[in-house]
Amino acid sequence: MDYMIRAIDKKNTFRMFMVRSTETVEKARKYHNTTPTASAALGRTLTAGLMMGYMMKNQNDRLTININGGGPIGAILAVSDNSGHVKGYVDNPNVDLPLKQDGKLNVGGAVGLNGKISVMMDVGLKEPYVGSTDIVTGEIAEDIAMYYLQSEQQNSAVALGVLVDKDLSIKSAGGFIVQELPFIEEEDIKRLEDTLNRLKSVSGCFNNDKDVEEIAKDLFSDFQIEITDKIPVEFLCDCSEERMEAALMTIGRDDLKQLIEEDEKIETVCHFCNKKYLFQGKKLKNILNYIEND
Numbered sequence: 001m002d003y004m005i006r007a008i009d010k011k012n013t014f015r016m017f018m019v020r021s022t023e024t025v026e027k028a029r030k031y032h033n034t035t036p037t038a039s040a041a042l043g044r045t046l047t048a049g050l051m052m053g054y055m056m057k058n059q060n061d062r063l064t065i066n067i068n069g070g071g072p073i074g075a076i077l078a079v080s081d082n083s084g085h086v087k088g089y090v091d092n093p094n095v096d097l098p099l100k101q102d103g104k105l106n107v108g109g110a111v112g113l114n115g116k117i118s119v120m121m122d123v124g125l126k127e128p129y130v131g132s133t134d135i136v137t138g139e140i141a142e143d144i145a146m147y148y149l150q151s152e153q154q155n156s157a158v159a160l161g162v163l164v165d166k167d168l169s170i171k172s173a174g175g176f177i178v179q180e181l182p183f184i185e186e187e188d189i190k191r192l193e194d195t196l197n198r199l200k201s202v203s204g205c206f207n208n209d210k211d212v213e214e215i216a217k218d219l220f221s222d223f224q225i226e227i228t229d230k231i232p233v234e235f236l237c238d239c240s241e242e243r244m245e246a247a248l249m250t251i252g253r254d255d256l257k258q259l260i261e262e263d264e265k266i267e268t269v270c271h272f273c274n275k276k277y278l279f280q281g282k283k284l285k286n287i288l289n290y291i292e293n294d
């Protein structure tokens with residue numbers, strides 16, 4: 001089962017979030033029937049979304065990552081909360097590019113370099129907080145690290161990895177975000193950098209049966225890692241007929257009437273999980289009545 005931990009270095013030099021997200025990404029792959037490149041791009045974004053959501057304070061807080069670099073995959077969207085739930089999609093799940101020279105999936109090529117990564121946090125205030133930065137590599141981890149540095153003045157190391165198996169299923173997925181704390185000293189920064197530089201491939205770190213706690217302690221063996229919290233994570237879509245109905249009611253009376261006259265039914269599809277909702281007969285009349293009397 002996928003889960004996520006929150007940890008701290010005992011000397012208070014950095015905090016860390018780490019997640020194994022193999023089943024989460026596999027569920028997304030099945031919903032969206034993504035190619036390996038799209039699986040990696042969406043999987044990395046979902047994995048980051050889980051950890052970034054975990055940093056928020058309240059259960060009703062929502063975090064949305066929107067990445068659009070003008071590449072063939074189009075936009076990538078992930079929405080998460082602070083309780084280990086994430087949902088997401090990519091505009092073009094069929095994007096397929098040749099592997100890079102190092103044999104890795106070409107996520108950067110699919111995402112593109114001409115655009116922005118935006119992070120929106122809805123924490124129940126009148127206006128959500130929105131920060132955005134230019135995409136630097138399109139490989140997603142570096143882009144999120146840059147977002148933290150530029151938008152939140154937070155020095156962070158972000159590592160995200162998705163391994164796709166021969167049968168296109170997700171072999172392993174996971175990642176971590178390490179954030180320096182205010183009183184970190186020069187020597188610890190150096191030690192942390194050395195640790196991060198030694199790390200070759202993050203996807204490899206999760207391609208095993210190890211506990212996430214163990215992976216964290218192994219990778220950061222130069223520090224004393226203390227696990228402070230742990231929660232299960234999953235891909236969860238919260239769409240429902242009521243929500244779809246509410247969305248239909250916002251498209252405008254005339255447009256809706258026209259749709260109904262043309263077809264006598266309306267089918268809507270949830271972007272996040274591809275579930276179809278069919279409105280016809282009495283259900284449609286109810287929506288029309290509501291709009292007419294509004």
Ligand SMILES: [Zn+2]
Nearest residue numbers: 237239270273
């Ligand atoms: Zn859905």
